[in-house]
Amino acid sequence: MKEAKMYSVMADEARDGHTEQLAVCVRFVSCKGHVKECFLGLQKLERFDAQCITDTIEELLQYHTLSDLLCVAQSYDEASVMSGPVGGVQARFRQRHPEAVYVHCYAHELNLVLCHTCKSIPPASDFFGLLENVYTFFNTSLVNHTKFKELQKDLGLFASELVQLSNTRWACQVNSIKALLNNISAVLATLEATNTPIAKGILSKLSKPKTVYMLIMFSQLLGITEGLHRYLQGERLDMGKAVEYKMSVVDTLSKLRTEAAAEEIFEKAMDICGSYNIQIPQGARHKQKRLEGFVLESRCGATPDLTSSAEFRYEIFFPCLDRMLQELADRFSGAGQKIMEGIQACNPSSPTFLSEDALKPIAAHYHVTIKPEELVVEKNFMKRKMEKEDICDITTAFHLLDEDMFPALKVIFRIALTIPVSSCSCERSFSALRRLHMWLRRTMGQERLNDLAILSIEKEYLDNVDPENVIDRFAKLKPRRYNLMLPQ
Numbered sequence: 001m002k003e004a005k006m007y008s009v010m011a012d013e014a015r016d017g018h019t020e021q022l023a024v025c026v027r028f029v030s031c032k033g034h035v036k037e038c039f040l041g042l043q044k045l046e047r048f049d050a051q052c053i054t055d056t057i058e059e060l061l062q063y064h065t066l067s068d069l070l071c072v073a074q075s076y077d078e079a080s081v082m083s084g085p086v087g088g089v090q091a092r093f094r095q096r097h098p099e100a101v102y103v104h105c106y107a108h109e110l111n112l113v114l115c116h117t118c119k120s121i122p123p124a125s126d127f128f129g130l131l132e133n134v135y136t137f138f139n140t141s142l143v144n145h146t147k148f149k150e151l152q153k154d155l156g157l158f159a160s161e162l163v164q165l166s167n168t169r170w171a172c173q174v175n176s177i178k179a180l181l182n183n184i185s186a187v188l189a190t191l192e193a194t195n196t197p198i199a200k201g202i203l204s205k206l207s208k209p210k211t212v213y214m215l216i217m218f219s220q221l222l223g224i225t226e227g228l229h230r231y232l233q234g235e236r237l238d239m240g241k242a243v244e245y246k247m248s249v250v251d252t253l254s255k256l257r258t259e260a261a262a263e264e265i266f267e268k269a270m271d272i273c274g275s276y277n278i279q280i281p282q283g284a285r286h287k288q289k290r291l292e293g294f295v296l297e298s299r300c301g302a303t304p305d306l307t308s309s310a311e312f313r314y315e316i317f318f319p320c321l322d323r324m325l326q327e328l329a330d331r332f333s334g335a336g337q338k339i340m341e342g343i344q345a346c347n348p349s350s351p352t353f354l355s356e357d358a359l360k361p362i363a364a365h366y367h368v369t370i371k372p373e374e375l376v377v378e379k380n381f382m383k384r385k386m387e388k389e390d391i392c393d394i395t396t397a398f399h400l401l402d403e404d405m406f407p408a409l410k411v412i413f414r415i416a417l418t419i420p421v422s423s424c425s426c427e428r429s430f431s432a433l434r435r436l437h438m439w440l441r442r443t444m445g446q447e448r449l450n451d452l453a454i455l456s457i458e459k460e461y462l463d464n465v466d467p468e469n470v471i472d473r474f475a476k477l478k479p480r481r482y483n484l485m486l487p488q
Contacts, residue, residue, distance in 0.1 A: 240347030
């Protein structure tokens with residue numbers, strides 16, 4: 001990292017029992033040109049204000065002698081204490097590291113897009129509440145679960161379980177939807193065979209065309225975002241490719257906003273309804289004239305059943321799709337418009353690749369001087385290379401740049417790769433913390449917990465450690481009653 005001379009910092013916090021733990025990771029480009037994200041450590045937070053969190057991050061950077069290196073970016077979630085532009089962690093950190101632009105975690109952004117979409121549309125909110133009720137019904141009762149598995153076997157279905165909804169990763173809800181779709185016959189049969197008020201209530205909700213329609217619709221919509229969600233969990237992704245994938249998702253969703261796509265979803269839903277004898281309500285023969293001439297914004301009480309393809313399209317499909325597209329447009333702001341344009345100018349797939357106007361702001365922000373002659377030579381060099389081989393991302397282009405030939409552009413490309421896309425590495429450290437801080441180790445101190453976390457997360461570095469040397473050093477640290485040194 002010190003050879004790279006620059007890094008970006010990522011931080012996230014989580015509760016561990018009665019303690020608030022702050023995980024800090026850094027991202028950098030190694031001397032071999034590989035993007036790496038390393039775990040620095042876990043720190044116990046004494047207070048939960050922005051000043052305490054900033055000081056904790058700064059102390060950890062100073063401990064690893066990184067505070068004097070160039071910090072190009074910082075990435076946290078959207079909590080006000082972290083992202084506040086005036087008194088938040090990102091603002092206080094920039095007072096000490098002016099070049100460190102703030103990047104909101106893209107994985108968290110995508111989660112908020114789906115969360116706000118599903119919770120802002122009343123039918124969608126009711127639908128996901130029903131999914132949670134179905135999972136609870138079958139997994140909190142051994143009798144119901146056993147009956148479900150027996151019917152699953154009798155119907156010749158593949159042995160699988162229903163999946164619980166995720167409270168933190170809304171992109172994973174597609175797994176719950178697909179599990180219910182694959183087992184809907186066994187679920188309906190189990191509910192029909194169970195004579196309890198809860199089973200009858202869930203059955204009445206589940207055996208409605210509107211529910212089946214939303215199963216098909218959300219399976220398709222969330223399936224489109226599933227690949228982007230998996231990509232944003234990676235370590236070596238770059239901002240340029242993340243923006244490209246995000247725009248691909250937006251384009252795919254935009255093309256779905258047609259009557260033909262809505263009609264296809266409606267036909268699939270009606271086929272499933274016909275297969276399981278789900279009654280499709282018929283529309284009223286005479287249209288009610290009550291409230292005619294008024295603008296009705298919401299209804300209280302029971303909502304009427306939807307009957308036609310147009311009603312499903314305008315009441316459910318288009319509102320959910322429009323809200324998702326609007327959320328995707330409003331979010332994913334990245335590291336500021338000018339910096340984002342500079343990063344895109346480093347992406348060979350971008351139409352602004354090596355554009356001088358796009359590179360100037362990012363070069364000025366990080367105090368890099370780009371000579372026009374160097375840029376012209378680089379354009380000709382890349383043009384010749386792209387005729388012979390496929391150069392599709394920033395990483396590939398970075399490897400082709402010679403530091404002696406293109407010193408300024410090499411720095412700009414390194415900065416573009418160092419700026420993080422998400423803070424998922426911090427979240428992964430909390431998964432390791434859950435495995436380490438089990439009930440058998442609840443009395444260990446913070447220092448030992450931090451050391452074990454580093455050994456667990458950065459275990460690849462242990463390959464260079466000789467266990468015999470560790471044992472010898474441990475034996476010599478303190479005189480003991482028994483001699484741990486084995487005779488030669």
